[in-house]
Amino acid sequence: MTLPGLFSAETLERYKATVARVRSETDHGxxxxxxxxxxxxxxQREPDLLDLASHPEILRFLTWAFGEDPVLMGSLNFDKGTQQDAHIDAIFFWPEPSYSMAGVWIALEDVSPDAGPLFYLSGSHQWPFFSSDAVVASFPELAERREAARRGQLSEEEKASLIAELGVAWSQKLNRLQSELAGEPVRPALKAGDAVIWHSLLAHGGSPRLDPSLSRKSVVFHYFGSTAKLLTMEQFMLHDGDELPHLPPTATPRMRYQGLEYMRFDYFVTYSAKGQVVHPLG
Ligand SMILES: O=C(O)CCC(=O)C(=O)O
Ligand SMILES: [Fe+2]
Structure with missing residues:
Protein backbone atom coordinates (compact mmCIF):
# COMPACT_ATOMS: atom_id res chain seq x y z
CA MET A 1 0.00 0.00 0.00
CA THR A 2 1.36 3.43 -0.95
CA LEU A 3 0.85 6.71 0.86
CA PRO A 4 2.03 9.30 -1.67
CA GLY A 5 3.59 12.65 -0.84
CA LEU A 6 3.62 12.40 2.96
CA PHE A 7 6.69 14.54 3.50
CA SER A 8 7.77 18.01 2.40
CA ALA A 9 11.11 18.67 0.69
CA GLU A 10 12.19 20.55 3.82
CA THR A 11 11.47 17.59 6.12
CA LEU A 12 13.33 15.23 3.80
CA GLU A 13 16.33 17.58 3.55
CA ARG A 14 16.55 17.76 7.35
CA TYR A 15 16.42 13.98 7.57
CA LYS A 16 19.05 13.46 4.87
CA ALA A 17 21.37 16.05 6.45
CA THR A 18 21.36 14.07 9.72
CA VAL A 19 22.16 10.80 7.93
CA ALA A 20 24.88 12.53 5.86
CA ARG A 21 26.46 13.96 9.03
CA VAL A 22 26.70 10.49 10.59
CA ARG A 23 28.06 9.05 7.34
CA SER A 24 30.75 11.74 7.27
CA GLU A 25 31.78 10.85 10.85
CA THR A 26 31.77 7.04 10.40
CA ASP A 27 33.25 4.47 8.03
CA HIS A 28 30.02 3.75 6.16
CA GLY A 29 31.52 1.62 3.38
CA GLN A 44 18.70 5.08 18.38
CA ARG A 45 21.49 7.64 18.21
CA GLU A 46 19.51 10.30 16.31
CA PRO A 47 15.92 10.12 17.61
CA ASP A 48 14.92 13.08 15.41
CA LEU A 49 14.99 10.62 12.49
CA LEU A 50 11.73 9.35 13.96
CA ASP A 51 10.14 12.54 12.63
CA LEU A 52 9.34 10.47 9.52
CA ALA A 53 8.42 7.27 11.39
CA SER A 54 5.88 9.07 13.56
CA HIS A 55 3.82 10.62 10.76
CA PRO A 56 0.15 10.45 11.88
CA GLU A 57 -1.04 8.90 8.58
CA ILE A 58 1.45 6.04 8.93
CA LEU A 59 0.49 5.46 12.56
CA ARG A 60 -3.21 5.58 11.72
CA PHE A 61 -2.83 2.96 9.00
CA LEU A 62 -0.70 0.65 11.19
CA THR A 63 -3.14 0.96 14.10
CA TRP A 64 -5.88 -0.23 11.74
CA ALA A 65 -3.73 -3.05 10.32
CA PHE A 66 -2.58 -4.39 13.72
CA GLY A 67 -5.80 -3.67 15.60
CA GLU A 68 -3.70 -1.86 18.22
CA ASP A 69 -1.03 0.84 18.48
CA PRO A 70 2.20 0.18 16.58
CA VAL A 71 5.63 0.19 18.23
CA LEU A 72 8.73 0.78 16.14
CA MET A 73 11.29 -2.04 16.24
CA GLY A 74 13.99 -0.99 13.79
CA SER A 75 15.24 1.19 10.97
CA LEU A 76 17.60 0.79 8.02
CA ASN A 77 18.95 3.73 6.04
CA PHE A 78 20.03 3.20 2.45
CA ASP A 79 22.21 5.40 0.23
CA LYS A 80 21.75 3.12 -2.78
CA GLY A 81 19.65 0.18 -3.98
CA THR A 82 20.11 -3.07 -2.05
CA GLN A 83 19.64 -5.51 -4.98
CA GLN A 84 18.26 -7.98 -2.44
CA ASP A 85 16.53 -11.09 -3.75
CA ALA A 86 12.86 -11.53 -2.94
CA HIS A 87 12.60 -12.28 0.78
CA ILE A 88 10.21 -12.10 3.70
CA ASP A 89 11.40 -9.91 6.57
CA ALA A 90 9.50 -11.85 9.23
CA ILE A 91 11.96 -14.77 9.34
CA PHE A 92 14.67 -12.39 10.56
CA PHE A 93 12.56 -10.97 13.45
CA TRP A 94 9.51 -13.14 13.86
CA PRO A 95 6.28 -11.50 15.05
CA GLU A 96 3.67 -13.39 17.05
CA PRO A 97 0.97 -13.14 15.81
CA SER A 98 2.58 -13.42 12.38
CA TYR A 99 0.60 -10.57 10.78
CA SER A 100 1.52 -8.08 13.49
CA MET A 101 4.55 -6.55 11.80
CA ALA A 102 4.97 -4.22 8.82
CA GLY A 103 7.71 -2.46 6.89
CA VAL A 104 7.33 1.21 5.99
CA TRP A 105 9.72 2.22 3.21
CA ILE A 106 10.13 5.93 2.50
CA ALA A 107 11.72 7.48 -0.60
CA LEU A 108 14.02 10.32 0.47
CA GLU A 109 14.49 11.30 -3.18
CA ASP A 110 12.79 10.47 -6.50
CA VAL A 111 13.69 6.87 -7.41
CA SER A 112 15.04 6.34 -10.93
CA PRO A 113 14.10 3.02 -12.60
CA ASP A 114 17.88 2.53 -13.07
CA ALA A 115 18.70 3.01 -9.38
CA GLY A 116 17.48 -0.45 -8.27
CA PRO A 117 13.91 0.33 -7.21
CA LEU A 118 12.05 -1.58 -4.53
CA PHE A 119 9.86 -4.43 -5.84
CA TYR A 120 7.29 -6.77 -4.31
CA LEU A 121 5.53 -9.96 -5.35
CA SER A 122 1.85 -9.21 -5.43
CA GLY A 123 -0.27 -11.52 -3.26
CA SER A 124 2.75 -13.29 -1.74
CA HIS A 125 1.59 -12.57 1.82
CA GLN A 126 -1.21 -15.08 1.13
CA TRP A 127 0.99 -17.85 -0.25
CA PRO A 128 1.45 -21.04 1.78
CA PHE A 129 3.91 -20.26 4.57
CA PHE A 130 6.63 -22.64 5.74
CA SER A 131 7.92 -22.66 9.28
CA SER A 132 11.39 -24.11 9.77
CA ASP A 133 10.18 -27.65 10.59
CA ALA A 134 8.49 -27.81 7.18
CA VAL A 135 11.63 -26.50 5.46
CA VAL A 136 14.05 -29.05 6.95
CA ALA A 137 11.68 -31.89 6.00
CA SER A 138 13.41 -31.87 2.60
CA PHE A 139 16.98 -31.40 3.99
CA PRO A 140 17.79 -34.45 6.21
CA GLU A 141 21.30 -33.30 7.11
CA LEU A 142 20.04 -29.87 8.20
CA ALA A 143 17.19 -31.54 10.08
CA GLU A 144 19.69 -33.59 12.07
CA ARG A 145 21.84 -30.58 13.04
CA ARG A 146 18.71 -28.63 13.89
CA GLU A 147 17.71 -31.40 16.30
CA ALA A 148 21.20 -31.30 17.82
CA ALA A 149 20.90 -27.53 18.26
CA ARG A 150 17.48 -27.98 19.89
CA ARG A 151 19.07 -30.37 22.37
CA GLY A 152 21.77 -27.76 23.13
CA GLN A 153 24.53 -29.87 21.58
CA LEU A 154 26.02 -27.28 19.20
CA SER A 155 28.55 -24.59 20.05
CA GLU A 156 27.50 -20.97 19.53
CA GLU A 157 29.59 -20.91 16.35
CA GLU A 158 28.07 -24.11 14.96
CA LYS A 159 24.63 -22.85 15.82
CA ALA A 160 25.24 -19.51 14.06
CA SER A 161 26.32 -21.20 10.83
CA LEU A 162 23.37 -23.61 11.05
CA ILE A 163 20.95 -20.67 11.39
CA ALA A 164 22.52 -19.04 8.31
CA GLU A 165 22.19 -22.30 6.33
CA LEU A 166 18.59 -22.70 7.43
CA GLY A 167 18.02 -19.17 6.15
CA VAL A 168 19.39 -20.20 2.75
CA ALA A 169 17.22 -23.36 2.68
CA TRP A 170 14.20 -21.30 3.63
CA SER A 171 14.96 -18.88 0.76
CA GLN A 172 15.20 -21.78 -1.70
CA LYS A 173 11.71 -22.82 -0.67
CA LEU A 174 10.53 -19.26 -1.26
CA ASN A 175 12.24 -19.17 -4.67
CA ARG A 176 10.36 -22.31 -5.67
CA LEU A 177 7.06 -20.79 -4.62
CA GLN A 178 8.00 -17.65 -6.51
CA SER A 179 8.51 -19.57 -9.77
CA GLU A 180 5.17 -21.36 -9.28
CA LEU A 181 2.99 -18.54 -8.01
CA ALA A 182 4.46 -15.11 -8.68
CA GLY A 183 3.65 -12.82 -11.55
CA GLU A 184 6.09 -10.14 -12.66
CA PRO A 185 7.59 -8.22 -9.72
CA VAL A 186 5.74 -4.95 -9.12
CA ARG A 187 7.97 -1.88 -9.03
CA PRO A 188 5.97 1.08 -7.81
CA ALA A 189 7.27 4.37 -9.24
CA LEU A 190 8.17 6.35 -6.14
CA LYS A 191 8.85 10.04 -5.66
CA ALA A 192 10.55 11.83 -2.78
CA GLY A 193 8.25 11.73 0.23
CA ASP A 194 6.19 8.68 -0.82
CA ALA A 195 5.80 5.85 1.70
CA VAL A 196 5.16 2.18 0.91
CA ILE A 197 3.84 -0.17 3.59
CA TRP A 198 4.24 -3.94 3.32
CA HIS A 199 2.62 -6.77 5.25
CA SER A 200 4.82 -8.89 7.49
CA LEU A 201 4.70 -11.84 5.06
CA LEU A 202 4.91 -9.97 1.74
CA ALA A 203 7.92 -11.01 -0.39
CA HIS A 204 9.90 -8.01 -1.64
CA GLY A 205 13.42 -6.97 -2.55
CA GLY A 206 15.61 -4.54 -4.51
CA SER A 207 15.86 -4.59 -8.32
CA PRO A 208 19.25 -4.61 -10.08
CA ARG A 209 21.03 -1.25 -10.14
CA LEU A 210 21.33 -0.60 -13.86
CA ASP A 211 23.29 2.61 -13.29
CA PRO A 212 25.67 2.15 -10.32
CA SER A 213 26.40 5.87 -10.12
CA LEU A 214 22.82 6.61 -9.01
CA SER A 215 21.90 6.96 -5.37
CA ARG A 216 18.59 5.69 -4.00
CA LYS A 217 18.32 7.40 -0.65
CA SER A 218 15.61 5.72 1.37
CA VAL A 219 14.73 4.41 4.79
CA VAL A 220 12.69 1.48 6.00
CA PHE A 221 11.09 1.36 9.44
CA HIS A 222 9.79 -1.92 10.86
CA TYR A 223 6.91 -1.82 13.32
CA PHE A 224 5.21 -4.42 15.51
CA GLY A 225 1.80 -4.37 17.13
CA SER A 226 2.15 -3.06 20.68
CA THR A 227 1.40 -6.44 22.32
CA ALA A 228 2.95 -8.61 19.57
CA LYS A 229 5.95 -10.73 20.57
CA LEU A 230 9.36 -10.14 18.98
CA LEU A 231 11.20 -13.44 18.39
CA THR A 232 14.68 -13.89 16.95
CA MET A 233 15.73 -15.58 13.72
CA GLU A 234 17.31 -18.28 15.89
CA GLN A 235 13.99 -18.95 17.61
CA PHE A 236 12.20 -19.03 14.24
CA MET A 237 14.72 -21.47 12.78
CA LEU A 238 15.02 -23.84 15.75
CA HIS A 239 11.36 -24.09 16.74
CA ASP A 240 8.43 -25.69 15.00
CA GLY A 241 5.59 -23.49 13.78
CA ASP A 242 3.28 -24.61 16.59
CA GLU A 243 5.92 -23.78 19.23
CA LEU A 244 6.51 -20.18 18.13
CA PRO A 245 3.47 -18.62 19.86
CA HIS A 246 4.63 -20.03 23.22
CA LEU A 247 8.26 -18.83 23.20
CA PRO A 248 9.56 -16.04 25.44
CA PRO A 249 9.92 -12.82 23.40
CA THR A 250 12.90 -10.47 23.36
CA ALA A 251 12.10 -7.93 26.05
CA THR A 252 13.08 -4.38 25.18
CA PRO A 253 12.56 -1.14 27.09
CA ARG A 254 10.36 1.35 25.26
CA MET A 255 10.86 5.02 24.57
CA ARG A 256 8.55 7.61 23.10
CA TYR A 257 9.04 10.10 20.28
CA GLN A 258 5.99 12.32 19.83
CA GLY A 259 3.05 9.99 19.12
CA LEU A 260 5.24 6.93 18.58
CA GLU A 261 6.55 4.28 20.95
CA TYR A 262 9.80 2.60 19.95
CA MET A 263 11.91 -0.25 21.28
CA ARG A 264 15.17 0.81 22.86
CA PHE A 265 18.34 -0.89 21.62
CA ASP A 266 21.57 0.73 22.81
CA TYR A 267 23.52 0.59 19.58
CA PHE A 268 23.48 1.38 15.88
CA VAL A 269 25.16 -0.63 13.12
CA THR A 270 27.26 0.34 10.12
CA TYR A 271 28.70 -1.84 7.36
CA SER A 272 32.08 -1.22 5.78
CA ALA A 273 34.57 -3.20 3.74
CA LYS A 274 35.63 -4.78 7.04
CA GLY A 275 32.12 -6.03 7.73
CA GLN A 276 29.49 -5.14 10.29
CA VAL A 277 30.40 -2.70 13.07
CA VAL A 278 28.17 -2.35 16.11
CA HIS A 279 28.46 1.07 17.74
CA PRO A 280 27.38 1.01 21.38
CA LEU A 281 25.60 4.17 22.55
CA GLY A 282 26.77 5.90 25.71
O1 LIG B 1 15.19 -1.24 -0.15
C1 LIG B 1 15.34 -2.34 -0.65
O2 LIG B 1 15.90 -2.51 -1.75
C2 LIG B 1 14.86 -3.54 0.11
C3 LIG B 1 14.80 -3.25 1.57
C4 LIG B 1 14.30 -4.38 2.39
O3 LIG B 1 13.99 -5.42 1.91
C5 LIG B 1 14.16 -4.23 3.84
O4 LIG B 1 14.78 -3.31 4.40
O5 LIG B 1 13.46 -5.02 4.47
FE1 LIG C 1 13.09 -6.66 3.43
Whole structure:
Protein backbone atom coordinates (compact mmCIF):
# COMPACT_ATOMS: atom_id res chain seq x y z
CA MET A 1 0.00 0.00 0.00
CA THR A 2 1.36 3.43 -0.95
CA LEU A 3 0.85 6.71 0.86
CA PRO A 4 2.03 9.30 -1.67
CA GLY A 5 3.59 12.65 -0.84
CA LEU A 6 3.62 12.40 2.96
CA PHE A 7 6.69 14.54 3.50
CA SER A 8 7.77 18.01 2.40
CA ALA A 9 11.11 18.67 0.69
CA GLU A 10 12.19 20.55 3.82
CA THR A 11 11.47 17.59 6.12
CA LEU A 12 13.33 15.23 3.80
CA GLU A 13 16.33 17.58 3.55
CA ARG A 14 16.55 17.76 7.35
CA TYR A 15 16.42 13.98 7.57
CA LYS A 16 19.05 13.46 4.87
CA ALA A 17 21.37 16.05 6.45
CA THR A 18 21.36 14.07 9.72
CA VAL A 19 22.16 10.80 7.93
CA ALA A 20 24.88 12.53 5.86
CA ARG A 21 26.46 13.96 9.03
CA VAL A 22 26.70 10.49 10.59
CA ARG A 23 28.06 9.05 7.34
CA SER A 24 30.75 11.74 7.27
CA GLU A 25 31.78 10.85 10.85
CA THR A 26 31.77 7.04 10.40
CA ASP A 27 33.25 4.47 8.03
CA HIS A 28 30.02 3.75 6.16
CA GLY A 29 31.52 1.62 3.38
CA UNK A 30 31.46 4.14 0.51
CA UNK A 31 31.90 2.71 -3.00
CA UNK A 32 33.72 4.32 -5.96
CA UNK A 33 30.82 6.76 -6.37
CA UNK A 34 30.88 7.68 -2.68
CA UNK A 35 27.63 5.82 -2.01
CA UNK A 36 27.64 4.19 1.41
CA UNK A 37 26.36 0.89 2.72
CA UNK A 38 23.22 0.59 4.83
CA UNK A 39 23.07 1.81 8.45
CA UNK A 40 20.89 -0.01 10.95
CA UNK A 41 19.09 1.47 13.97
CA UNK A 42 20.48 4.97 13.43
CA UNK A 43 17.38 6.47 15.08
CA GLN A 44 18.70 5.08 18.38
CA ARG A 45 21.49 7.64 18.21
CA GLU A 46 19.51 10.30 16.31
CA PRO A 47 15.92 10.12 17.61
CA ASP A 48 14.92 13.08 15.41
CA LEU A 49 14.99 10.62 12.49
CA LEU A 50 11.73 9.35 13.96
CA ASP A 51 10.14 12.54 12.63
CA LEU A 52 9.34 10.47 9.52
CA ALA A 53 8.42 7.27 11.39
CA SER A 54 5.88 9.07 13.56
CA HIS A 55 3.82 10.62 10.76
CA PRO A 56 0.15 10.45 11.88
CA GLU A 57 -1.04 8.90 8.58
CA ILE A 58 1.45 6.04 8.93
CA LEU A 59 0.49 5.46 12.56
CA ARG A 60 -3.21 5.58 11.72
CA PHE A 61 -2.83 2.96 9.00
CA LEU A 62 -0.70 0.65 11.19
CA THR A 63 -3.14 0.96 14.10
CA TRP A 64 -5.88 -0.23 11.74
CA ALA A 65 -3.73 -3.05 10.32
CA PHE A 66 -2.58 -4.39 13.72
CA GLY A 67 -5.80 -3.67 15.60
CA GLU A 68 -3.70 -1.86 18.22
CA ASP A 69 -1.03 0.84 18.48
CA PRO A 70 2.20 0.18 16.58
CA VAL A 71 5.63 0.19 18.23
CA LEU A 72 8.73 0.78 16.14
CA MET A 73 11.29 -2.04 16.24
CA GLY A 74 13.99 -0.99 13.79
CA SER A 75 15.24 1.19 10.97
CA LEU A 76 17.60 0.79 8.02
CA ASN A 77 18.95 3.73 6.04
CA PHE A 78 20.03 3.20 2.45
CA ASP A 79 22.21 5.40 0.23
CA LYS A 80 21.75 3.12 -2.78
CA GLY A 81 19.65 0.18 -3.98
CA THR A 82 20.11 -3.07 -2.05
CA GLN A 83 19.64 -5.51 -4.98
CA GLN A 84 18.26 -7.98 -2.44
CA ASP A 85 16.53 -11.09 -3.75
CA ALA A 86 12.86 -11.53 -2.94
CA HIS A 87 12.60 -12.28 0.78
CA ILE A 88 10.21 -12.10 3.70
CA ASP A 89 11.40 -9.91 6.57
CA ALA A 90 9.50 -11.85 9.23
CA ILE A 91 11.96 -14.77 9.34
CA PHE A 92 14.67 -12.39 10.56
CA PHE A 93 12.56 -10.97 13.45
CA TRP A 94 9.51 -13.14 13.86
CA PRO A 95 6.28 -11.50 15.05
CA GLU A 96 3.67 -13.39 17.05
CA PRO A 97 0.97 -13.14 15.81
CA SER A 98 2.58 -13.42 12.38
CA TYR A 99 0.60 -10.57 10.78
CA SER A 100 1.52 -8.08 13.49
CA MET A 101 4.55 -6.55 11.80
CA ALA A 102 4.97 -4.22 8.82
CA GLY A 103 7.71 -2.46 6.89
CA VAL A 104 7.33 1.21 5.99
CA TRP A 105 9.72 2.22 3.21
CA ILE A 106 10.13 5.93 2.50
CA ALA A 107 11.72 7.48 -0.60
CA LEU A 108 14.02 10.32 0.47
CA GLU A 109 14.49 11.30 -3.18
CA ASP A 110 12.79 10.47 -6.50
CA VAL A 111 13.69 6.87 -7.41
CA SER A 112 15.04 6.34 -10.93
CA PRO A 113 14.10 3.02 -12.60
CA ASP A 114 17.88 2.53 -13.07
CA ALA A 115 18.70 3.01 -9.38
CA GLY A 116 17.48 -0.45 -8.27
CA PRO A 117 13.91 0.33 -7.21
CA LEU A 118 12.05 -1.58 -4.53
CA PHE A 119 9.86 -4.43 -5.84
CA TYR A 120 7.29 -6.77 -4.31
CA LEU A 121 5.53 -9.96 -5.35
CA SER A 122 1.85 -9.21 -5.43
CA GLY A 123 -0.27 -11.52 -3.26
CA SER A 124 2.75 -13.29 -1.74
CA HIS A 125 1.59 -12.57 1.82
CA GLN A 126 -1.21 -15.08 1.13
CA TRP A 127 0.99 -17.85 -0.25
CA PRO A 128 1.45 -21.04 1.78
CA PHE A 129 3.91 -20.26 4.57
CA PHE A 130 6.63 -22.64 5.74
CA SER A 131 7.92 -22.66 9.28
CA SER A 132 11.39 -24.11 9.77
CA ASP A 133 10.18 -27.65 10.59
CA ALA A 134 8.49 -27.81 7.18
CA VAL A 135 11.63 -26.50 5.46
CA VAL A 136 14.05 -29.05 6.95
CA ALA A 137 11.68 -31.89 6.00
CA SER A 138 13.41 -31.87 2.60
CA PHE A 139 16.98 -31.40 3.99
CA PRO A 140 17.79 -34.45 6.21
CA GLU A 141 21.30 -33.30 7.11
CA LEU A 142 20.04 -29.87 8.20
CA ALA A 143 17.19 -31.54 10.08
CA GLU A 144 19.69 -33.59 12.07
CA ARG A 145 21.84 -30.58 13.04
CA ARG A 146 18.71 -28.63 13.89
CA GLU A 147 17.71 -31.40 16.30
CA ALA A 148 21.20 -31.30 17.82
CA ALA A 149 20.90 -27.53 18.26
CA ARG A 150 17.48 -27.98 19.89
CA ARG A 151 19.07 -30.37 22.37
CA GLY A 152 21.77 -27.76 23.13
CA GLN A 153 24.53 -29.87 21.58
CA LEU A 154 26.02 -27.28 19.20
CA SER A 155 28.55 -24.59 20.05
CA GLU A 156 27.50 -20.97 19.53
CA GLU A 157 29.59 -20.91 16.35
CA GLU A 158 28.07 -24.11 14.96
CA LYS A 159 24.63 -22.85 15.82
CA ALA A 160 25.24 -19.51 14.06
CA SER A 161 26.32 -21.20 10.83
CA LEU A 162 23.37 -23.61 11.05
CA ILE A 163 20.95 -20.67 11.39
CA ALA A 164 22.52 -19.04 8.31
CA GLU A 165 22.19 -22.30 6.33
CA LEU A 166 18.59 -22.70 7.43
CA GLY A 167 18.02 -19.17 6.15
CA VAL A 168 19.39 -20.20 2.75
CA ALA A 169 17.22 -23.36 2.68
CA TRP A 170 14.20 -21.30 3.63
CA SER A 171 14.96 -18.88 0.76
CA GLN A 172 15.20 -21.78 -1.70
CA LYS A 173 11.71 -22.82 -0.67
CA LEU A 174 10.53 -19.26 -1.26
CA ASN A 175 12.24 -19.17 -4.67
CA ARG A 176 10.36 -22.31 -5.67
CA LEU A 177 7.06 -20.79 -4.62
CA GLN A 178 8.00 -17.65 -6.51
CA SER A 179 8.51 -19.57 -9.77
CA GLU A 180 5.17 -21.36 -9.28
CA LEU A 181 2.99 -18.54 -8.01
CA ALA A 182 4.46 -15.11 -8.68
CA GLY A 183 3.65 -12.82 -11.55
CA GLU A 184 6.09 -10.14 -12.66
CA PRO A 185 7.59 -8.22 -9.72
CA VAL A 186 5.74 -4.95 -9.12
CA ARG A 187 7.97 -1.88 -9.03
CA PRO A 188 5.97 1.08 -7.81
CA ALA A 189 7.27 4.37 -9.24
CA LEU A 190 8.17 6.35 -6.14
CA LYS A 191 8.85 10.04 -5.66
CA ALA A 192 10.55 11.83 -2.78
CA GLY A 193 8.25 11.73 0.23
CA ASP A 194 6.19 8.68 -0.82
CA ALA A 195 5.80 5.85 1.70
CA VAL A 196 5.16 2.18 0.91
CA ILE A 197 3.84 -0.17 3.59
CA TRP A 198 4.24 -3.94 3.32
CA HIS A 199 2.62 -6.77 5.25
CA SER A 200 4.82 -8.89 7.49
CA LEU A 201 4.70 -11.84 5.06
CA LEU A 202 4.91 -9.97 1.74
CA ALA A 203 7.92 -11.01 -0.39
CA HIS A 204 9.90 -8.01 -1.64
CA GLY A 205 13.42 -6.97 -2.55
CA GLY A 206 15.61 -4.54 -4.51
CA SER A 207 15.86 -4.59 -8.32
CA PRO A 208 19.25 -4.61 -10.08
CA ARG A 209 21.03 -1.25 -10.14
CA LEU A 210 21.33 -0.60 -13.86
CA ASP A 211 23.29 2.61 -13.29
CA PRO A 212 25.67 2.15 -10.32
CA SER A 213 26.40 5.87 -10.12
CA LEU A 214 22.82 6.61 -9.01
CA SER A 215 21.90 6.96 -5.37
CA ARG A 216 18.59 5.69 -4.00
CA LYS A 217 18.32 7.40 -0.65
CA SER A 218 15.61 5.72 1.37
CA VAL A 219 14.73 4.41 4.79
CA VAL A 220 12.69 1.48 6.00
CA PHE A 221 11.09 1.36 9.44
CA HIS A 222 9.79 -1.92 10.86
CA TYR A 223 6.91 -1.82 13.32
CA PHE A 224 5.21 -4.42 15.51
CA GLY A 225 1.80 -4.37 17.13
CA SER A 226 2.15 -3.06 20.68
CA THR A 227 1.40 -6.44 22.32
CA ALA A 228 2.95 -8.61 19.57
CA LYS A 229 5.95 -10.73 20.57
CA LEU A 230 9.36 -10.14 18.98
CA LEU A 231 11.20 -13.44 18.39
CA THR A 232 14.68 -13.89 16.95
CA MET A 233 15.73 -15.58 13.72
CA GLU A 234 17.31 -18.28 15.89
CA GLN A 235 13.99 -18.95 17.61
CA PHE A 236 12.20 -19.03 14.24
CA MET A 237 14.72 -21.47 12.78
CA LEU A 238 15.02 -23.84 15.75
CA HIS A 239 11.36 -24.09 16.74
CA ASP A 240 8.43 -25.69 15.00
CA GLY A 241 5.59 -23.49 13.78
CA ASP A 242 3.28 -24.61 16.59
CA GLU A 243 5.92 -23.78 19.23
CA LEU A 244 6.51 -20.18 18.13
CA PRO A 245 3.47 -18.62 19.86
CA HIS A 246 4.63 -20.03 23.22
CA LEU A 247 8.26 -18.83 23.20
CA PRO A 248 9.56 -16.04 25.44
CA PRO A 249 9.92 -12.82 23.40
CA THR A 250 12.90 -10.47 23.36
CA ALA A 251 12.10 -7.93 26.05
CA THR A 252 13.08 -4.38 25.18
CA PRO A 253 12.56 -1.14 27.09
CA ARG A 254 10.36 1.35 25.26
CA MET A 255 10.86 5.02 24.57
CA ARG A 256 8.55 7.61 23.10
CA TYR A 257 9.04 10.10 20.28
CA GLN A 258 5.99 12.32 19.83
CA GLY A 259 3.05 9.99 19.12
CA LEU A 260 5.24 6.93 18.58
CA GLU A 261 6.55 4.28 20.95
CA TYR A 262 9.80 2.60 19.95
CA MET A 263 11.91 -0.25 21.28
CA ARG A 264 15.17 0.81 22.86
CA PHE A 265 18.34 -0.89 21.62
CA ASP A 266 21.57 0.73 22.81
CA TYR A 267 23.52 0.59 19.58
CA PHE A 268 23.48 1.38 15.88
CA VAL A 269 25.16 -0.63 13.12
CA THR A 270 27.26 0.34 10.12
CA TYR A 271 28.70 -1.84 7.36
CA SER A 272 32.08 -1.22 5.78
CA ALA A 273 34.57 -3.20 3.74
CA LYS A 274 35.63 -4.78 7.04
CA GLY A 275 32.12 -6.03 7.73
CA GLN A 276 29.49 -5.14 10.29
CA VAL A 277 30.40 -2.70 13.07
CA VAL A 278 28.17 -2.35 16.11
CA HIS A 279 28.46 1.07 17.74
CA PRO A 280 27.38 1.01 21.38
CA LEU A 281 25.60 4.17 22.55
CA GLY A 282 26.77 5.90 25.71
O1 LIG B 1 15.19 -1.24 -0.15
C1 LIG B 1 15.34 -2.34 -0.65
O2 LIG B 1 15.90 -2.51 -1.75
C2 LIG B 1 14.86 -3.54 0.11
C3 LIG B 1 14.80 -3.25 1.57
C4 LIG B 1 14.30 -4.38 2.39
O3 LIG B 1 13.99 -5.42 1.91
C5 LIG B 1 14.16 -4.23 3.84
O4 LIG B 1 14.78 -3.31 4.40
O5 LIG B 1 13.46 -5.02 4.47
FE1 LIG C 1 13.09 -6.66 3.43
Missing amino acids: PDEYGLGDRIGQLH
